[in-house]
Amino acid sequence: MKRPENPNWQLTAREWARRAEQVGQQPLHGGHEEGKGKDKDKREAEAAELSTPRTPRFISRTEWKAEEPEETPNTREFWPEWGGIVIHYTGGGDEMMDKHDWDPRDPWHTCYGQVILIQRKQMHPWPVIGGEDYSDIAYNYLVCRHGYTFVGRGLMVQPGANGSPDPKHPKWNNERYYAICGLLGSENKEPPQAMLDEIKAVADWVRTNDQAGARIEGRHVKGHRELGSSDDCPGSLYPYIGKGYFD
Ligand SMILES: [Zn+2]
Numbered sequence: 001m002k003r004p005e006n007p008n009w010q011l012t013a014r015e016w017a018r019r020a021e022q023v024g025q026q027p028l029h030g031g032h033e034e035g036k037g038k039d040k041d042k043r044e045a046e047a048a049e050l051s052t053p054r055t056p057r058f059i060s061r062t063e064w065k066a067e068e069p070e071e072t073p074n075t076r077e078f079w080p081e082w083g084g085i086v087i088h089y090t091g092g093g094d095e096m097m098d099k100h101d102w103d104p105r106d107p108w109h110t111c112y113g114q115v116i117l118i119q120r121k122q123m124h125p126w127p128v129i130g131g132e133d134y135s136d137i138a139y140n141y142l143v144c145r146h147g148y149t150f151v152g153r154g155l156m157v158q159p160g161a162n163g164s165p166d167p168k169h170p171k172w173n174n175e176r177y178y179a180i181c182g183l184l185g186s187e188n189k190e191p192p193q194a195m196l197d198e199i200k201a202v203a204d205w206v207r208t209n210d211q212a213g214a215r216i217e218g219r220h221v222k223g224h225r226e227l228g229s230s231d232d233c234p235g236s237l238y239p240y241i242g243k244g245y246f247d
């Protein structure tokens, strides 16, 4: 597979977008080549375009203290314009944390701790359980009940979570789809509104900045179970995909 055209057309906007993920929730128009030949109107227009409809509330990898990837992120074999977005959930039982911020007295019952643990398990699986040995957290983004987005692999990087049901007949699921994970489990029967709204914002983000799903007919947002490698993922988020909530 080759990219159909030179992707550089949106380079500036993409660079801005990446920077926004790296610095967390900093506004896109802040600190960007201030007064360096770029006229103010144009800058504001670009910023407005990027923040429509709403910029996700990013928590950068630095902020959640992510481990460095073991390999260089794969930006070459990723063509989301020919696929789109796959929604996941964490699996397990009750996976929605009451507390959001890191709390050293009870770290694993906070959203920050939960994301750190997910990365550890995906990169360093316990020998008894086995599992895949990813080079990094497997998702591009993880969205919590409080309406925040933890940056996983981020923009324009091939994820590892979408799987292929049959290695002999690869379906290019990781090569064609972003992986967004809602932090809820099978016992969480109704996703919070803040999570739904934030997943929508992230979906808009990858559509705006990386043309996810732009070249395919029909629905480009899918549940993991639709790719054939999971029975129940993404749990109670699944009905919202059918309703077109994240389109
Ligand atoms: Zn999944």
Ligand SMILES: [Zn+2]
Pocket (backbone or CB within 6 Å): 099, 100, 101, 111, 144, 145, 146, 147, 148
């Ligand atoms: Zn949270």
